[in-house]
Amino acid sequence: MKQFMILVCSFLVAANGYSQQQLGRRPQVKSPIINVDGTVTFNFYAPTAQQVSVTGDFDEISSKTLNMTKQDNGVWTATTAALNPELYSYSLTVDGQRIVDPANSYVNRDISTLSNIFIVTKSKDDKGHLYQVNDVPHGTLSRVWYDSPTLGQQRRMTVYLPAAYDGKKRFPVLYLLHGWGGDETAWGDLGRTSHILDNLIAEGKAKPMIVVMPNGNPTCNAAPGWWHEGMYTPDGNAFRDREAKASMEASFMDIVHFIDSRYKTIAKRSGRAVSGLSMGGGHTFGISRLYPETFDYYGLQSAATMMALGGWLNSQDPKPDAEYDAQMARLFNSKPKLFWIAIGKDDFLMQQNTTLRQYLDTKGYQYEYYENDGGHIWRNWRIYLTLFSQKLFKE
Amino acid sequence: MKQFMILVCSFLVAANGYSQQQLGRRPQVKSPIINVDGTVTFNFYAPTAQQVSVTGDFDEISSKTLNMTKQDNGVWTATTAALNPELYSYSLTVDGQRIVDPANSYVNRDISTLSNIFIVTKSKDDKGHLYQVNDVPHGTLSRVWYDSPTLGQQRRMTVYLPAAYDGKKRFPVLYLLHGWGGDETAWGDLGRTSHILDNLIAEGKAKPMIVVMPNGNPTCNAAPGWWHEGMYTPDGNAFRDREAKASMEASFMDIVHFIDSRYKTIAKRSGRAVSGLSMGGGHTFGISRLYPETFDYYGLQSAATMMALGGWLNSQDPKPDAEYDAQMARLFNSKPKLFWIAIGKDDFLMQQNTTLRQYLDTKGYQYEYYENDGGHIWRNWRIYLTLFSQKLFKE
Numbered sequence: 001m002k003q004f005m006i007l008v009c010s011f012l013v014a015a016n017g018y019s020q021q022q023l024g025r026r027p028q029v030k031s032p033i034i035n036v037d038g039t040v041t042f043n044f045y046a047p048t049a050q051q052v053s054v055t056g057d058f059d060e061i062s063s064k065t066l067n068m069t070k071q072d073n074g075v076w077t078a079t080t081a082a083l084n085p086e087l088y089s090y091s092l093t094v095d096g097q098r099i100v101d102p103a104n105s106y107v108n109r110d111i112s113t114l115s116n117i118f119i120v121t122k123s124k125d126d127k128g129h130l131y132q133v134n135d136v137p138h139g140t141l142s143r144v145w146y147d148s149p150t151l152g153q154q155r156r157m158t159v160y161l162p163a164a165y166d167g168k169k170r171f172p173v174l175y176l177l178h179g180w181g182g183d184e185t186a187w188g189d190l191g192r193t194s195h196i197l198d199n200l201i202a203e204g205k206a207k208p209m210i211v212v213m214p215n216g217n218p219t220c221n222a223a224p225g226w227w228h229e230g231m232y233t234p235d236g237n238a239f240r241d242r243e244a245k246a247s248m249e250a251s252f253m254d255i256v257h258f259i260d261s262r263y264k265t266i267a268k269r270s271g272r273a274v275s276g277l278s279m280g281g282g283h284t285f286g287i288s289r290l291y292p293e294t295f296d297y298y299g300l301q302s303a304a305t306m307m308a309l310g311g312w313l314n315s316q317d318p319k320p321d322a323e324y325d326a327q328m329a330r331l332f333n334s335k336p337k338l339f340w341i342a343i344g345k346d347d348f349l350m351q352q353n354t355t356l357r358q359y360l361d362t363k364g365y366q367y368e369y370y371e372n373d374g375g376h377i378w379r380n381w382r383i384y385l386t387l388f389s390q391k392l393f394k395e
Numbered sequence: 396m397k398q399f400m401i402l403v404c405s406f407l408v409a410a411n412g413y414s415q416q417q418l419g420r421r422p423q424v425k426s427p428i429i430n431v432d433g434t435v436t437f438n439f440y441a442p443t444a445q446q447v448s449v450t451g452d453f454d455e456i457s458s459k460t461l462n463m464t465k466q467d468n469g470v471w472t473a474t475t476a477a478l479n480p481e482l483y484s485y486s487l488t489v490d491g492q493r494i495v496d497p498a499n500s501y502v503n504r505d506i507s508t509l510s511n512i513f514i515v516t517k518s519k520d521d522k523g524h525l526y527q528v529n530d531v532p533h534g535t536l537s538r539v540w541y542d543s544p545t546l547g548q549q550r551r552m553t554v555y556l557p558a559a560y561d562g563k564k565r566f567p568v569l570y571l572l573h574g575w576g577g578d579e580t581a582w583g584d585l586g587r588t589s590h591i592l593d594n595l596i597a598e599g600k601a602k603p604m605i606v607v608m609p610n611g612n613p614t615c616n617a618a619p620g621w622w623h624e625g626m627y628t629p630d631g632n633a634f635r636d637r638e639a640k641a642s643m644e645a646s647f648m649d650i651v652h653f654i655d656s657r658y659k660t661i662a663k664r665s666g667r668a669v670s671g672l673s674m675g676g677g678h679t680f681g682i683s684r685l686y687p688e689t690f691d692y693y694g695l696q697s698a699a700t701m702m703a704l705g706g707w708l709n710s711q712d713p714k715p716d717a718e719y720d721a722q723m724a725r726l727f728n729s730k731p732k733l734f735w736i737a738i739g740k741d742d743f744l745m746q747q748n749t750t751l752r753q754y755l756d757t758k759g760y761q762y763e764y765y766e767n768d769g770g771h772i773w774r775n776w777r778i779y780l781t782l783f784s785q786k787l788f789k790e
Binding site: 095103105113114145222234 | 491498512539551620623
C-alpha cells in the first residue's frame with residue numbers, strides 16, 4: 001500500500017506539472033484558519049491584484065466586507081473580530097470579481113452563486129455544534145424521483161430518513177419547502193437539515209421524523225443540472241414564463257400520497273407537519289387553507305403570506321374576501337395543534353406578516369409567534385427549523 | 396406571485412448592494428459558451444490581472460492550457476478548438492492562482508480541488524448525451540449510513556436504486572469502488588454513475604441494477620465534512636497514519652451483508668458484481684481472491700494490482716508466493732462469468748497490469764482485456780463503467 005501511494009504521489013505531481021511550472025515560488029496558503037481566540041483568518045494568493053476583500057455574514061444580521069492586506073509574498077490576508085458559534089458563508093472579491101476561496105473546498109450553491117462555508121463552535125450547546133456532523137447516529141439523505149399526476153411530470157425531491165428508520169416502524173413527516181430561486185437541494189445544503197435533525201434527535205430534543213424537501217417550482221422538474229434542461233445558469237426567474245399545469249399548492253397532495261405509499265409514515269393528520277421559508281412559507285400558508293385537516297403543524301418562516309390563493313393578493317389593501325375568510329375559518333375551526341409564524345425584525349416581508357397576525361388576532365385564531373434579529377437569511381431559517389422541529393409530534 | 400417576485404428582486408439588489416458599488420461598470424460575463432461549431436469559449440473578468448489561462452481536459456488524453464486574451468472591457472477570453480462530445484473539466488489560473496470559473500455554478504470536487512464542468516453533445520449516441528440528464532426514468536441516489544462490525548464504525552456509502560426499484564422486485568448489485576484520495580461521493584459526482592446507469596437502462600443496454608459506492612478508506616467514516624472530523628482540508632494521505640482495525644478488503648462483507656439486509660437484492664453470486672478504479676481496482680482484485688464464490692463479475696479499472704493481500708507485493712519482482720497462487724487457482728476454478736481488466740495506454744499502472752495479464756496467460760485463466768488511449772483519468776473510468784455495466788447480469 002505504501003508503495004502504491006508513493007507511485008500515486010509521483011503521478012499527481014507529474015499530472016499537475018503544468019501548474020507547478022507556472023506557479024514558481026507560489027506560497028502554500030491555508031484558508032480559512034479558525035484561531036484559538038475565535039477570530040478567523042482568510043488568506044489568498046494574488047500577487048498582481050490591486051484590491052482583495054472578503055465578504056461574509058460575520059455579524060448577526062448582515063453581510064460584512066473586510067479589506068485584505070497584501071503581504072510581501074503576494075498573499076492577501078484579513079482577520080475577523082472574534083466570531084460567535086455559527087455556520088458562516090463568505091466569498092472573496094478580487095478587483096471587482098467575486099470568486100470562491102480556492103483553499104476551501106467546502107462550498108454551497110444558492111441559485112447561481114457559490115460561497116464557501118466554515119463553522120465556529122465552542123461548546124456542545126451552541127449552534128456551530130448543532131450544524132456540524134457529530135459522532136451520533138445519522139439518517140439517510142436521498143434524491144428521489146416521484147410522479148406528479150397534477151403537474152404531468154416526473155419530479156425530484158430530497159428525503160431525510162431518521163437513523164432509526166428500518167422499514168418497519170412508522171414515523172411522522174415534516175414537509176419542508178424552499179424559497180424563490182431555490183430547489184430540492186436548498187434545505188439540505190444551505191439549511192443543514194440532516195445535520196440539525198441528526199443532532200436534535202440524538203439529544204432527544206426532536207422526535208425522529210422523516211423530512212421531505214420537494215422542488216417548489218412547478219415549471220421545472222428538478223434542481224439545475226439534474227433534469228433534461230441541462231446545465232443552464234440557475235436563475236430564480238428562469239422558468240417564470242413557462243406555463244405550469246398547476247400551482248405548487250394545487251399539486252401538493254401528489255407529494256403526500258407518494259410519501260405515504262413509498263415510506264413507513266404515520267399517514268394521518270397527527271403525523272404531518274408542513275413548513276417553508278419565504279415563497280415556501282407562502283406555499284405553506286396556501287396548503288394550510290387548501291387542505292385544512294391534513295396537517296396538524298404549520299410553520300411559516302419569513303413567509304410570503306400575500307401570495308396568491310383565496311383572493312387576498314394585496315397586502316397594501318388588506319381586505320380579505322369571502323373565500324379567504326371561509327378558508328381561514330375552516331382551518332382554525334379544525335384546531336391544528338400548532339400554527340407558528342417566525343420572522344426576523346429586518347425581514348422585507350415583515351409588513352405582510354404583521355397584517356396576517358392582525359387578522360388572526362381580530363378573529364381570535366390561535367397561533368404562536370417568534371421574532372428575532374436579522375432578515376431574510378439562511379441563518380434565520382436554520383434557527384427556525386431548529387425551533388419548529390422541536391415542537392412537532394410530541395403528543 | 397408577480398408582486399412577490401418584484402419584492403424579492405428589489406430585496407436581492409439591496410442585499411448585494413455592497414458588491415454592486417464595488418463593481419462599477421463590471422460587464423456581464425457568460426462562461427462557458429458552447430458554440431454552434433463545437434468550440435467552447437471561456438470568459439473571465441479580471442481587469443488588473445497580467446496572465447489568465449484556462450486549463451482543462453480538452454484533448455483526448457491529457458490536460459491542456461489555453462492562454463486567455465484580455466479585451467478592452469477587462470474580460471479575458473479564450474476559445475478551444477472544436478471539441479468532441481464529452482464531459483469536460485476545467486479551471487482558471489489568474490497570475491498563478493488556480494480558481495473555479497465564477498460564471499459556472501457546476502462544480503466537482505476531487506480530493507481538495509474544485510473544477511468546473513460542462514458537457515458537449517451532438518447526437519443521442521454520443522458520450523455527452525450519455526453523461527447528461529435526459530428525459531428518462533431516474534433512479535434514486537442516497538447517502539446511507541451502515542454499521543461495519545469489522546471496522547467498529549458507522550460508515551457512509553452512496554446507493555443508486557434503479558427507477559424500477561419498488562421495494563418488491565429483486566435486483567442485482569454492482570459494488571463500485573473509488574481510488575486513492577476519493578470517497579463515497581466520487582463515483583456519483585466525478586463518475587456520473589446515476590446519469591450513465593439511468594441512460595443505459597432506459598435504452599435497454601444495461602440491466603436495471605443497484606449500484607453501491609462505499610467509502611474505501613478504513614481510517615475514516617465518510618467523505619470530508621460528512622463525519623465528526625469536521626471540515627478539514629481533504630488530502631489522500633490525511634488519515635494514513637491512523638491505525639485501521641482492518642483493511643477495506645477484510646471489512647468488505649460487512650457492506651454486502653448490509654445491502655442484502657436493507658434492499659431487495661438478488662443475494663447470490665449471479666446477482667453480484669464488483670469493480671473499482673486504481674486503489675479501488677486493487678480492492679476489487681483483493682476481494683476477488685478473498686471471496687471467490689461471492690461475485691460472478693469482476694472489473695479491474697486502471698487497477699493497482701500489486702496492492703497488499705496474498706503476498707505478491709512487489710511488481711518489480713513478480714514471483715507470486717504459494718498463498719497468491721492458491722487464491723488465484725480457487726478464484727478461477729470457481730469460474731466467474733467475467734474477469735475484466737481495463738486500462739489506458741498511458742496509465743502509470745500499466746506495468747503492473749501487464750504483469751498480472753502475463754500471470755493469467757501463463758496459468759491459462761480466462762479474462763477479458765480492454766485497452767484504450769489516455770491514462771489515469773476520470774474520462775477513462777466513465778468509459779469503463781459504461782462498458783462494464785453493459786456486460787453484467789445478462790444471463
